[in-house]
Amino acid sequence: MSSSSSQAVVTSGGSVNSAEKVGTPSWKTILALTVAGVAIGAGAWYVLNASGTPKKPKRPSTGGKKRTKNKKETQVGEGNEAKRPTEKTVPAESKTSVLPESEPTSYPENVIPADVESLSQAERAELAKTAKTLGNKYYGEKKYKEAIDLYTQAITLQPDAVFYSNRAACYANLVATKSNDYDKVVEDCTEALKLDPNYIKALNRRAQAYENEDRWVDALNDYTVMCVLEEFKNDTVLSSADRILKTLAQTKAKEAIKSKSPRLPSDTFIAAYMDSFRLSTEKPTVASKGTGAVLTQAAIEEGDAHLQRAFQAISDRKWDVAYEASTASVESGKLSSFFEPLAYNLRATFSFLRGDVDSALADLEKSLELDPKNVNTIIKRASLFVERAEVEQAIKEYYRAIEIDPKDPDVYYHSTGQIRVLTQDNYGAIEDYKKSISLDDTFVYAHIQLGVAQYKLGDISTAVTTFEKAARKFKASGEVFNYHGEILLDTQRFDEALANFDKAIEMMPNSPLPYINKAILYLQWKQDASTAEAECRKAIGVDPLCDMAYAQLAQLLLHEGKFEESLAAYDKAADLARTEPELANAIALREAAAAQLYVASNYPAVMARLRGGM
Incomplete structure (x- = not known):
């Protein structure tokens, strides 16, 4: 089910995005936005979504201290970044090769002489180099135990990050074939990183080991370090970080949702959702009974009176x-035939708002048994299928609604319009919104969504014209000014955007959305983080249950380097999430911030340089 305020948004990145049923946000986008100090649009807050399966990356270059690599070396997850890494053959690193590669090498008992303590540093270095080169030879022949022995000798002679990392590669290959113990891989990579904290290859190998042990936070930290060291230029590592973030968020969300009790969301969310249906207007369609029709109908049974009280309460907010x-x-179990299907429909609506999708679907199915031709019920049921990612079933429901009443404007606004937004068919969405307006031009949200869809196609002048017309037609609608302001903000018409947000606040002072948009504006326009933070706190003040306000505040705090406060704000956003997808989204944002705190704590100079250069 989609609320009008969350159906489409304008983001600061220059595009209008659907906020409906998105996956966990892209780690790359989260980190890039936060490091750069760019904020997200407030028309909705599920906006940091990856566009789909990542494209196959080009072969990346490694960062940190430069090292010559073996020609056979592969990168972490290359060509298969969507899957957990496997350790079939993790290459050892070689600076030079002093042995022929054509024949198997006989195994020497020991490279280290008995009088090793008497050796000079230069002699120890040369012997260590020989042991390491022999180790590489055995590694190439997949004689990992022999290679481990030689790398160990090299470490004994002269500890070096490369020696530890190469021995870790041997352990990784042994683990992949014989056991699930990656501890030795982690230990050796950690020793390598003590000697060279910027050693990308050791970070790669340790991250893979952590991932294979389901140590998602540790893996994300290492991938985040790599991304920052390489300044986001290694697509393969970025994809790995994104994969880990999604797995971590979904795993935590699945567990956390078990202990969450269903509850109603913020007043802003409820009002936006209720207003997105013409059910609450005085102009009901043939298939959807409006508030006026319900309140004027004679109440016969006990349940009828309860339902009339519910509809009156909706009208009174x-x-x-x-x-x-x-x-x-x-x-009550006592409902007359007119009221009973509406009662199940309305209880389903509140079940959805409380995050209980299964109960909502059961009640909608019962409502349809009682009144199979109620388009409002069919639309809501279709939206639930969208919520559960059952898009094909949703489409069937939408066609069913059109067949019953092709002149119901809600069908084109919610049904086909929603599907087209989800599938990024903006041309089709525009036609559907125009169709909805032609059937009922008094519904403000159809005009708003039309302007948003036009903007998404890049037709900025037409979109602006649509909003200007809507502002003249709906003079009492703060939503028009808020959404129009987002487009003006996105096109860097800052003065006009500010005027629109101020007008929206004047018209709907209890809505957090224009305050959040003002926060974004001040950060982008004037780089005024303190005023932006103050606007976010105003949003929380008018609606303490607005998870979006906490998420935006967290991002601002993160930009200011207030990591601990940022994590607390993200925790609050997660606490307010209603459904598992919402919770996964909030957790992803929080875990990405925690990974940045890890980098800032362990690589402060690198993070400072990156932030200063963006």
């Missing part, structure tokens, strides 16, 4: 009362 009354209506 008393959401808790409406929820309680809708529940009492169904639980």
Whole structure:
């Protein structure tokens, strides 16, 4: 089910994005935005979504201290970045080769002489180099135990990051074939990084080992370090970080959702959702009974009166009362034929708002049994299928609604319009929104979404014209000014954007959205982080349950280098999330911030240089 305020948004990156049923956000986008100090649009807050399966990366160059690599070397996850890494053959690093490669090498008992303590540093270095070169030879022949012995001798003679990393590669290959113990890989890579903290190859190998042990946080930290060291230029490592972040977020969300109790979201979210249906207007369609029709109908049974009380509460914006009354209506078990299907429909609506999708679907199915031709119920059921990523089933429901009532404007606004937004068919979405407007031009959100879709196609002048017309037609709608302001902000027309946001605040002072957008504006326009933070806190003040406000505040704090405060704000956003996808999104943002704190703590100079250069 989609709320009008979350159906489409303008982001600071120059594009308008659907906020409906997105996956966990792209790690690359999160980190790049935060390091660069760019904030996200407030029309919705599920906006940092990866566009799909990452493209196959070009062969990357490594960062940190430069080292010559073996010709057979492969990179972490190359060509298969969407899967967990496997350690079939992890290459050892070689600076030089002093042995022929054509024949198998006989194994020497020991490179280290008995009087090793009497050797000079130069002699120890030369023997260590010989042991390491022999180790590379055995490694190439997949004689990993012999190679381990020789790398160990090289370490004994002269500890070096390369020797530890190469021995880790041997352990990784042995683990891949014989056991699931990656501890030795981690230990050797850690020793290598003590000697050379910027050693990309050791970070790669340790990250793979952590991933194979399901140590997602540790793996994400190492991949984040690599990305920062290489200044986001290694697509393969970026894809690996993104994969780990999504796995970590989804794993934590799946566990955390078990202990969450369903609850109603913020008043802003509920109002936006309820207003996105014409059910709450005085102009009901043939298939959707409006508030006026329900309130004027004679109440025969006990449940009928409860339902009328629920609809009156919706009209009065008393959401808790409406929820309680809708529940009492169904639980009474006494409903007349007019009210009963509407009672199940409304209880389903509140179940969805509370994050209980399964209960909502069950009630909608019961409502349709009682009234198979109620388009409003069909639309909501289709939206639930979208929520569960069952898009084909949703499309069937939408066609069913059109067949029942092709003149219901909600069908084209919610149904086909929503699917086209999800599939990025902006041309089709424009046609659907125009169709909805032609059937009922008094519905403000259809005009808003039309302007957004036009903007997404790059037709900025037409989009601006659409919003200007909507502002004249809907003079009392703060939403028009807020969304128009987002487009003006995105096109860097800052003065006009500020005027629109101020107008929106004047018209709807209890909505957090224009305050959040003002925060974004001040950061982008004037680089004024303190004023931006103050605007975010105003948003929280008017709506303490607005998870988006906490998420935006967290991002601002992260940009200011206030890592601990940022993590606390992200935790609050996660606490307010209702559904598992929302929770995964919030956790992903939080874990990405925690990884940045790890980098800032362990590589402060690198992070400072990166932030200063962006």
